[in-house]
Amino acid sequence: MEEITAATWTDFMLLSAELDGWAFRGQQDARWPLLTSLSRYLNAYVPDGTSWRMREERAIRIFRRKAHNYLDNPAVLDNALRCLALMQHHGAPTRLLDFTKSPFVAMFFALERATRDAAIYALNTPRLWSAAPRGQPGMDRNAIDPRLSGNFARLFLPNTNAIIWTGEPTEMDRRLVAQSGTLVVPGMLDKPLDEILRHYADSATLLKKIVLPIGIREEAMKALYRMNITNATLFPDLDGLARSIGMELEMEWPGVAGSPVHGDL
Numbered sequence: 007m008e009e010i011t012a013a014t015w016t017d018f019m020l021l022s023a024e025l026d027g028w029a030f031r032g033q034q035d036a037r038w039p040l041l042t043s044l045s046r047y048l049n050a051y052v053p054d055g056t057s058w059r060m061r062e063e064r065a066i067r068i069f070r071r072k073a074h075n076y077l078d079n080p081a082v083l084d085n086a087l088r089c090l091a092l093m094q095h096h097g098a099p100t101r102l103l104d105f106t107k108s109p110f111v112a113m114f115f116a117l118e119r120a121t122r123d124a125a126i127y128a129l130n131t132p133r134l135w136s137a138a139p140r141g142q143p144g145m146d147r148n149a150i151d152p153r154l155s156g157n158f159a160r161l162f163l164p165n166t167n168a169i170i171w172t173g174e175p176t177e178m179d180r181r182l183v184a185q186s187g188t189l190v191v192p193g194m195l196d197k198p199l200d201e202i203l204r205h206y207a208d209s210a211t212l213l214k215k216i217v218l219p220i221g222i223r224e225e226a227m228k229a230l231y232r233m234n235i236t237n238a239t240l241f242p243d244l245d246g247l248a249r250s251i252g253m254e255l256e257m258e259w260p261g262v263a264g265s266p267v268h269g270d271l
Contacts, residue, residue, distance in 0.1 A: 032116030057099035167193035
């Protein structure tokens with residue numbers, strides 16, 4: 007994994023232009039490994055990995071048995087990836103990692119609540135489209151697609167295959183659309199993404215870590231605000247609007263009747 011520092015907004019703009027077509031994930035602490043919420047939860051509370059498969063299967067089964075009570079279209083639960091995306095959307099720990107096709111959306115998520123150096127992970131999805139683990143050329147993206155019947159249970163649940171799949175559910179919810187979202191599905195829960203990618207037979211750099219020093223935050227958040235990248239636009243519901251008010255507290259518009267804040271901009 008290649009590590010780069012973007013010390014200014016201009017640095018980041020130039021760097022993002024070089025990574026056209028990649029996928030990005032912002033994390034508010036540069037020290038955090040690239041692990042799924044399910045990996046973090048199980049590592050913290052169920053350190054014995056021998057039961058992880060059983061526990062994940064049970065969690066999905068319970069969600070499927072009960073979630074239909076709250077859904078207009080319970081058929082979304084039938085497909086493994088759509089079911090996991092729905093679980094993730096509503097706060098359940100899953101093996102999905104949320105990425106975005108927009109480096110600026112990733113920067114927002116990295117910096118919004120950051121109090122120290124943050125990071126954006128950039129994944130070389132154009133190369134991963136046809137890449138496969140070393141010695142397993144038949145395990146490319148199309149072959150391991152978790153949207154295909156049986157693939158999730160056969161290839162991902164065992165937690166033994168050093169594979170990752172990137173893409174979207176066949177039907178995307180409003181948040182995924184608003185965030186230009188894409189999903190990464192790892193085949194192993196006990197390893198961060200960079201370790202899994204070491205098993206891939208590709209000469210190109212597949213993952214880059216862009217460190218964002220905390221000093222860039224003010225300049226970057228103001229630029230993102232001008233681009234209309236806020237919680238209100240990324241989460242198109244009342245929760246998103248409420249979350250966006252925090253950023254409104256930071257915005258300053260000098261030169262207006264002696265006040266640093268201007269009306270309802």
